Amino acid sequence: MHGFAYKNGSLHCEDVDLQSLADEHGTPLYVYSAGTLRDHYTRLDQAMAGVDHEVAYAVKANSNLSVLRLLAGLGAGFDIVSGGELFRVIKAGGDPAKCTFAGVGKTRGEIEYALRQGIYSFNVESEEELRFLNQVAGDLGLTAPAAVRVNPNVDAKTHKYISTGKSENKFGVDFELIEGLYARAAAELPHVKLRGLQMHIGSQLTSIQPFIEAVEKVTPLVLSLKEKHGIEFWSIGGGIGIVYHDSLAAGSVDWWDEKSEQERPLTLSQYGQALVPRLKDLGLKILLEPGRAIAGNAGVLLTRCLFEKKGTAKTFKIVDAGMNDLIRPALYEGHHEIVPVTEPGDTRVSVDVVGPICESGDFFCQNRELPDFQPGEGVALMSCGAYGFVMASNYNTRPLPAEILVDGATATVVRQRQTLDDLVAGEL
């Protein structure tokens, strides 16, 4: 078994009891399931089996070295967004030749580092950046492999902070301007080799329609670029959404069986079924850049209830994790299921679950009907494997939590809890 489920009255990650992990390692604590990481990677890889493709995992979603090592071992490439992420991939044994480098603001230092490491492609997001890349590569006597990110102006129908494929978003180059840019680059930029085209319309997409719309809109463009400039790859980005509501139940087959077609979230196989026929005859290598779909449902944030505070308006369950540990509810109104580690009875109470940070936005849910867990009890915030730890901060001088990777019955600490000495290191 992989993932998270109740066994013998207590929540487990694979064969490991989460209460014992919380007791041994303290809370807050991130816990990941190696089995789920493997399963999701393999499912997506298999769903795309009908096309020449490569899964370039988006490192930003969860960049723990052990996660990267596991995925590198399965043959993954990596989509990076900073020199730091490339450093992590290399530390984890990943292959720089399978790395693509995204982002609107790469610095000279980052470009030089990535050029020297021999990455597969710089996915550039403006003409200015492409010219700068040409200059830096020329200075080093190298040629920079590049793709331009096209902004297809397609509505991803996701939260406005994680939509990236509309003209008003800062990402990519407008669809209408791409052909002209490739022509100028071919004529004027001798230190750049145009290798592909990239797009990414947004994150947490729960319908296949925007993906289809973007692929169909960009196909004539990518074929024209192939003919005129000999490009070899098309990265269709990441963005596949995951289950956040009811995420514990979604781990069971019954849950999927009970949902009607309309109610079912997008699955990896539906994604493949819709896109493979549209991509298989293009004669291009298709890159995918999933982050959340691989890691999101593979992790939880374990916390412990400290107090219950009954006010005149509300009941607050105060836990020892805060928005510094998991910022998604505060930043995107992100929903995470909250489940007690000890299997609860049927009693439900309406509560706000809040953290210890001095911000009114420091909550994990508001007015939600939850099992009535008590101070001292362990509680898991579900679906925290992506954009969880990686977005954690030291706000309120809170040390970063530890991370644990569970594989079968083995739990390995893959990052120690930060100490206060570590936290102030480097300050005068």
Ligand SMILES: Cc1ncc(COP(=O)(O)O)c(C=O)c1O
């Ligand atoms: C260029 C690019 N690729 C891939 C991703 C990964 O997205 P997701 O985690 O939604 O798959 C992102 C983040 O949205 C991105 O900006």
Ligand SMILES: N[C@@H](CCCC[NH3+])C(=O)O
């Ligand atoms: N951090 C966001 C996703 C950003 C995707 C990166 N472009 C989230 O938690 O939903």
